[in-house]
Structures are given as structure tokens and as C-alpha cells.
Amino acid sequence: MTLPLSAPPMPPGSRPATRVAIGGPAARRAAIAAGALVLAAATLPWWAPAEQASAWMREFVEIACYLLFAMMWNLLAGYGGLVSIGQQAYFGFGGYAMLVLGNFAGVNPFVAVPLGALAAALVAVPVSRVAFRLQGGYFAIGTWVIAEVFRLSVANLAVVGGGSGTSLTALRGIARPVRELATYGLALVCVVAALALVYAFLRSQRGLALLAIRDNEVAAESQGIDVRGTKLAVYVVAAFGAGLAGALYFVGNLRISPDAAFSVNWTAFAIFMVVIGGIGRIEGPIVGALVxxxxxxAFSEYGTWYLLGLGLLAVVVTLRFPRGLAGWAQQRFGLNLFPTQRRLLD
Known part of the structure; x- marks a missing residue:
């Protein structure tokens, strides 16, 4: 006689393990579409007409810099709750570090781009000891002051051109088509890697801990989360990403100055992009950077009126779409390209 199979008895006081799911069929379809887009972008120089390919590559590098910087600000403020208006400090530092390595140390400028980002991350560690003494609005203003210290310090260094800036002479011997192709390839790799790493981090337990810290630091610490260590890690990673965006921007621009590198407009534009796209969403900076x-x-030639229009647009979108355009699309059409929310299955 065959006895029916049954599950072993559970110990007294225990309960079944809770199953958690992230993502779904829509996310898998989005991953396939994203892979197709990356493949098309990677092969663009070979299938697009030469003149159009050159223009498209330059435009993509510009968008990539906007996206990287906005993504890092979103990670810092949207997910970590650390609202900074001084991230241009690391944007400019990464650019100048790349220039110094290329012009004076003989390092290939394209190799100097990630090295400049690493230099920005390293300098963020001692800077954080000052910035983390401040909370809330004081932290935001303090980061702005730190960025101004960076700008004034670099403006007084004659070796890098002082206040008028200098050019990236290390690329003089490289033909323009080769330079554009290398810059484009580097930008594509940086964007794909940044998106993949941020997405993987936010789906991990450390990403969940970061969200807990953002919502309530005291409650998160009471659950055993290393609040200070997690905030420091996110701050340094955001500095690395900002430095990467700065180094990439100026290796394509070929010229750098303190006012261009450390302008508060960089952070203002990042805030605009994140607010328009949707703060606290990976899709937010992507949508915001494209917009x-x-x-x-279309409108930058209008100067002050253009900046005023950006501000009015941000106000209108905030009132009409509180979750940003990406949040509205998710709510209206169920589009969630980078799901990080956990769903209980049991």
C-alpha cells in the first residue's frame, strides 16, 4: 500500500516563510526592449550615415552627461533623502582631475575619465565629515557652500588656467572622428553600467535599507541598519557618478573653466530633470534628461526667458503630475520599466 505524501510537520510557533517578488512580465519585456536599444546604439556608427552619425553621437554624449548627473542626484536625494544643491562640486572636480591627468600626467584622457570620477569619490570622503554635521536645509546650503569653495580654489590655480580656464591639449594628436567615436562609446558604457548598478543596488537588501533610512532614520537604526555607513556609501557613490559625468562632459567639450564646471546650474538642472521625470524612480532621470x-x-537661445520657462514648467508638472511624468505613466498605463517595489506573494 502506498501512503500519501505530506509535508513534514512544522515546529511549534513557526510559520511559513514569506515569499517576496520584484518585477513581472512587463519588466521582462522592458529589459528585452532596453537590450535592443543598447544594441542599436552600440552599432550606430556602422549603420547611420556618416554626417548624421557624428551629430547623433555628440548629442548622445550630452544626454548621457545630463542623465548620469541627474541619476546620481536622484539616488542621493530621491532614495537616500540627502537633498544636496552642491553636487556640482564633484562634477567640476571630476572634470579638472581628468584634465590634470591628461595634460600633465600623460594619461590617455579616456582612461582619465573613470580616474577623475574615482578622484571625486575619494575627495568626497573627507568632505562628508563636514557635510554630515548638518541636517535638513542646513545640509543643502552647506553642500552649496562647499561647491563654492571648490570653485574659488580652482579659480586661483594658475596651473589650470585660473578663472578663465584652459583646454584639454592631451587630445590634440587624435583625429576628430576617432575622438568622437571613443567619447560616444565611453558614454554608452557609462550610462548602461550606471543604470544596471543602480538598479541592482536598489533591488538588494542595502537598497531596501536606504529606503528605510530615507523614511525614518530612527526606526531604521532601531532595526540594526548602519545609518551613517549607508549614507556615507551613497554620498560617495553619488560623488563618483557626478565626477564621471563631469569628466565625460569636458572630454567631449575639450575646454573647462571654474564657472562652467562648478556652476550651481548643474544641480538646478538635475533637480529639474528629476522633478519632471519623477523623484525616487529610476525612470525619472531618463525621462527628465530627454525632456x-x-x-x-529648442529654447536655450532665449536666455533668461528660457530659464524662467523651465521653472514654470517644473511648477506646472509638480502640480499636475505630483509623481512626475514617469510616475503618471506608471499609474495610467502600468508602465514600470525598473521595478524595485517588493510584493508579498503569501
Whole structure:
């Protein structure tokens, strides 16, 4: 006689393990579409007409810089709750570190781009000891002051051109088509890697801990989360990403100055992109960067009126779409390209 199979008895006082799911069929379809887009972008120089390919590559590098910087600000403020208006300090530091390595140390400028980002991350460690003494609005203003210290310090260094800036002479011997192709390839790798790493981090337990810290630091610490260590890690990672965006921007621009590198406009534009796209969402900076790039190309020649229009647009979107355009699309059509929310299955 065959006895029916049954599950072993559970110990007294125990309960079944809770199963948690992240993502779904829509996310898998989005991953396939994203892979197709990356493949098309990677092969663009070989299938697009030469003149159009050159213009498209330059535009993509510009969008990539906007996206990287906005993504890092979103990670810092949208997910970590650390609202900074001084991230341009690391944007400019990464750019100048790349220039110094290229012009004076003989390092290939394209190799100097990640090295400049690493230099920005390293300098963020001692800077954080000052910035983390401040809380809330004082932290935001303090980071702005730190960025101004960076700008004034670099403006007084004659070796890098002082206040008028200098050019990236290390690329003089490289032909323009080769330079554009290398910059484009580097930008594509940086964007894909940044998106993948941020997405993987936010789906991990450390990402969940970061969200807990953002919502309530006291409650998170009471659950055993290393609040200070997690905030420091996110701050340094955001500095690395900002430095990467700065180094990439100026290796494509070929010229750098303190006012261009450390301008508060960089953080203002990042806030605009994140607010327009949706703060606290990976899709937010992507949508915001595309919108900002399109507006910049169409209306930047209007100067002050253009900046005023950006501000009014941000106010309108905030009132009409509190979750940003990406949040509205998710709510209206169920589009969630980078799901990080946990769903209980049991």
C-alpha cells in the first residue's frame, strides 16, 4: 500500500516563510526592449550615415552627461533623502582631475575619465565629515557652500588656467572622428553600467535599507541598519557618478573653466530633470534628461526667458503630475520599466 505524501510537520510557533517578488512580465519585456536599444546604439556608427552619425553621437554624449548627473542626484536625494544643491562640486572636480591627468600626467584622457570620477569619490570622503554635521536645509546650503569653495580654489590655480580656464591639449594628436567615436562609446558604457548598478543596488537588501533610512532614520537604526555607513556609501557613490559625468562632459567639450564646471546650474538642472521625470524612480532621470535636452535644443537661445520657462514648467508638472511624468505613466498605463517595489506573494 502506498501512503500519501505530506509535508513534514512544522515546529511549534513557526510559520511559513514569506515569499517576496520584484518585477513581472512587463519588466521582462522592458529589459528585452532596453537590450535592443543598447544594441542599436552600440552599432550606430556602422549603420547611420556618416554626417548624421557624428551629430547623433555628440548629442548622445550630452544626454548621457545630463542623465548620469541627474541619476546620481536622484539616488542621493530621491532614495537616500540627502537633498544636496552642491553636487556640482564633484562634477567640476571630476572634470579638472581628468584634465590634470591628461595634460600633465600623460594619461590617455579616456582612461582619465573613470580616474577623475574615482578622484571625486575619494575627495568626497573627507568632505562628508563636514557635510554630515548638518541636517535638513542646513545640509543643502552647506553642500552649496562647499561647491563654492571648490570653485574659488580652482579659480586661483594658475596651473589650470585660473578663472578663465584652459583646454584639454592631451587630445590634440587624435583625429576628430576617432575622438568622437571613443567619447560616444565611453558614454554608452557609462550610462548602461550606471543604470544596471543602480538598479541592482536598489533591488538588494542595502537598497531596501536606504529606503528605510530615507523614511525614518530612527526606526531604521532601531532595526540594526548602519545609518551613517549607508549614507556615507551613497554620498560617495553619488560623488563618483557626478565626477564621471563631469569628466565625460569636458572630454567631449575639450575646454573647462571654474564657472562652467562648478556652476550651481548643474544641480538646478538635475533637480529639474528629476522633478519632471519623477523623484525616487529610476525612470525619472531618463525621462527628465530627454525632456531637458529637447527643451535646451529648442529654447536655450532665449536666455533668461528660457530659464524662467523651465521653472514654470517644473511648477506646472509638480502640480499636475505630483509623481512626475514617469510616475503618471506608471499609474495610467502600468508602465514600470525598473521595478524595485517588493510584493508579498503569501
Amino acid at each position: 531637458f535636452w529637447a527643451l535646451n535644443k
